Amino acid sequence: MSKSSSSCSSTCKDFPKEIPSYGDIGGIGVALAFIVTAWMVVVVLIGYYLTVFDPKLDPFRKEGTQKLSRYPNSIDYSVHELLQKIPGLGSNGGPRSARYLRLGAMLNACILMLADLQIFTALSILVGAYASMGCEIVAYHWQYMIYLAWLASVTHLAGLSFLRNHLANNGVKCYWRLAAMFFIQSLLSAAVGLATHFGDDPWLKSGGGRPAICYFKEHTEVSSNSFQSAVKIIILLVWGFFIRVAKMFQPFEGGLRKCAAQLHKKARNQRYETYDRNEWDFRHGIFKNVKNLWLGPWIIATLEVLSIQLDLFTSFLAEVYWLLFSIIWITIRLVNLRNLGNQDDSKWTFGQVLPVFLLIAPFATAVETFCSKQETPHNQEDPVNNDDIRGLGHTHTSGYRGVFFLGVLSYIEIGIYFVLSQRKAEGLAAPLIQIFVSVFAQLELQVFWVVSDLWLSNSRLNRTLKRTICGFVFLLLSAMSISANFVYQMVKNMALSTYAHG
Template identity: 25%
Template structure:
C-alpha cells in the first residue's frame, strides 16, 4: 500500500491510484473525537429528540394552535386545540421559546459542522466514517428545525422576520446536505470489511474524497435515493406548509381533482343502485369502487394532519440516528477509547443544551414583552387552506345522521346538494362519523409503524456489510396496506353507513 495513507488520512490528498488501492486493501482507522466523540454525538442527538418529544407532548397536551390541527387530529385522535381560556398562556409561550432556542442553536452548529466536513472532503483529510458522522449530525440539526416548524407554523407566519432568517439558514443547510449525500450513493461507500482486505483495515477509513464523482464500477447503491427522498419530502412538507400559496396549489391541482374524480366514480353505481335493473349488482359495484376510494380519502386526510408532520419528523430522526450510531459502534474496536473520552470538546456541546432551559425559566418568571403570548383569535379559522373539504365541525351533521353515503352521493338524501363541492363536504361529515373510516385511519398509522420498524431494522443490520434493498420492504408494505384496506372496506362497508343503502 502507498505510504501516503500509512499514517493519518490527513497527511495528503488521495490520488486516483491511491483510492483504487485503498478500495482493495482498506485503510487504517484513526479516531477523531472532535467529530465522532461521545459528547458531540450525544449533544446533537439529544437536542433533536428533546425538540421532537417536546412537540409531541405539546400536541398530546392540547397546546397546538387550532389552525394547525386538522379533522383527523380532532375527530379521530381527539386532540384538543390550544385555547388561552383552558390552557396557561405562559406555558404555551415558554414552550415556543424553548423550541426557538433549540432550533437557533442547531442551525448554526449544523452549518458549521457541514462546512468543516466539506473542508475535509476538499483536502482529502476526512474519512468515509467521519464524513458519515458529520453528514448525519447535520441531518439531526435539520430535523430540529423541521420539528420546530411543525409547532411554530402559526407563530412564524405572524412574525415574518423570524421566519425569513430561519428559512435562509434551513435553505443553506438543505443545499449542504444534498451536496453531502452525493458521495454516499456509491455501492462501495461505507463498507466495513470485504474479502481481500488487509487485517486491521476497513472501508470506513478510506478518504471520503475517493467517492466524490466516482462509483468505482459497482454502480449506485439501491438505497441511495432513500436519503434524498426523506430529505426532500421533509422540507417540502414542512416549509411548504408555511405558505398558503403552496397549500392552495396542492388542493387545487392535486387533491381536489382527485377527490372529485372519486366522487364521480362513486356516483354512477350509487345512482343506479336504486333502479329496477340489477340494483344489487350496482350496490356491490359501488362497494368495490369504495374499496379503492375510501382508503384514498383516508390517506388524503391523514397526510394533511399534524400527526403526519410528527411522523415525518420521527422518520427523519430515526434514519439519521441509525446512520450515525451503527457506523460508530462498528468502528469502536478500531478507533479505541479516545472517542469515548470526556474532554473539553465533549462537554461543551452538552453544556450548551442548558440554554433552552434558561429560556423557559426566563419566560415563566417574567411578563411577556415580545408578543409570544399570542391570544388565539383564529380558533375557528376555516381549514380550507389545507383541505378541499369544509371543516366538518362547521357542518350540520345531525341532518344527515341517518343518511348513508350512497344516498348522499346519489342525491336521495333530503339534505343532498347538487354541487360537487357541497357534496364532498357532506361526505366528509358522514365519513368522520363512520367507525370504518376511523379504523382505516388507525390502519394507516399501523402501516407507517410497520414500514419504519422493518426498514430501519434491516437498515441497521446491513449498514457496513451490504445494501438492505429497503425499497422492496416499502413497496411490499404499501401493497399490503392497499390490499388489506380494500378488503376491509368491501367486507365491512355493508355494516357501515358508508356502504349501506
C-alpha cells in the same frame, strides 16, 4: 490544517489500518450535543401535540387569535377526541387558560432556539468536513458527519412544522430559514452521494485510516450496503424537506385539506345515490343501474380512502411520527458506527465539555418564559361561518376508524422497514419496489374494508351477526396488512436463493 488533495496520491495506498481520532467530528461531547438536541425536539413536539395543539384552529391564523379552520384535519381531530378523555391531555377548544398560554409560549421559545441552533451546527460540521476533504478526514468520519448533519437538519425541519403559525405571520423569519435549510440539504445530499463510493467493509476494517477523498475517485458499487443506505437517506431527505416546506404555505396544505373534504363529500353523495335506490330502476339505463348497485360501493370506498389518506398526509400526527422514526433510525446508525471508532474520541476534553454545557441555554429560556407573566391575548377574529366548516361526524363510523387504523399500520410498517438494517444489499430498485407494492397493497385492503363495512351496514342481518362478521373481517385485513411485507421478503429471498443456485 488540511492537506491539499494533490498530496494524497501516495497516501491512498500507504495509510494506517486503524481509524484515527478526530474529536472535532467524532468526539463524545459533539455527538451528545447533536443527539440530545434532536431528542429534546422530539419530546417538545410530542408534549405540544398531547397538551397544547388544537386541530380545530386554522394553522395560518393571526397570532394571538383562535380562528377556526374551514377544513380541519380529521385525523388530528380523531386523536384529539381520544386525548380529551385522558385528564390533563388535549385542548378543550375553548379559551385558553393562563397555564396553557405559558406552556405554549415556553414550548415555542424552546423549539425556536433549538431549531435555529441546528442551522448553524449543521452548517459548521458540513463546511468543516468539506474543508477537511484532503488527507485529514477519513471515510469513517465522513459517514459520521453525515449522521450528525442529518440529525441537525431533521431537528430544524421539525421546528419549522412546529413554528408554522409563527412563521406564517413573519415572512422574513420564514424565508431566511428556508434558504438556510435548502443550502444545508444540498450540502448534505452531496455528502451522501459521495459516501456511496465507500463500499461495505474496508473503510471500517483494514482501511480505517484511508482518506475519504481516495474513495471519491473510485467507482460506485451499486450492490453495496453503503449505496442502499444512501438511497434511503436521500429519499428521506427529499421527502422530509418537501413535505415540511410545502406545509409552510397555505395554498398547498389548504388545497390538500380542501381536496380531502371534497372527496368525502363526493363519497357521501354517491352513498345517498347508491343506497337510496337499492333495487333495479327500469327508468335508468343498464350502465347507471350497474354503477349504482354494484360499482357504487367500490366508488364510495375509493373516494373515502383517498380522503383519509390525504388527511393522514397533512396531519400533525404524521409529522411527529416521521420525525420520531427518523431520529430513532439515525441514532441507531450513529451509535453502531461510533462503537467501531477510535476510543480516544470518547475522552472528555475542553472541546467536548463545551457543547454539552451549551445545551443548558434552551432549558433556561424555556423556564424563564414559563415563569414570566403574560398578558392574555385578545381572541378576536372574523369568525368563520359554521356552515362553511367541514363536518367531522364521519370520524365516529366504523368504516373511517378501520381505514385510520390500517393507514397508521402501513406508516408503522414503512418506518420499521427503514429503521431495520437489511443484511443483504438490495441496490436501488428492490427497496423502491417493496415500498410501492406495500403502499398499493395497503390501499387495496383499506378499500376492501370500506366496501365490506358498507355491505354489512346495509344488509338485513341482525346487529350481533353484523358486528361479528365486521370484527372478523377487520382482524383478517389487519393480519394481511402486517404479513404483507414478510411475505414479500420471503418470496424475494426464495427468488434470490434460486437465482444464486441456478
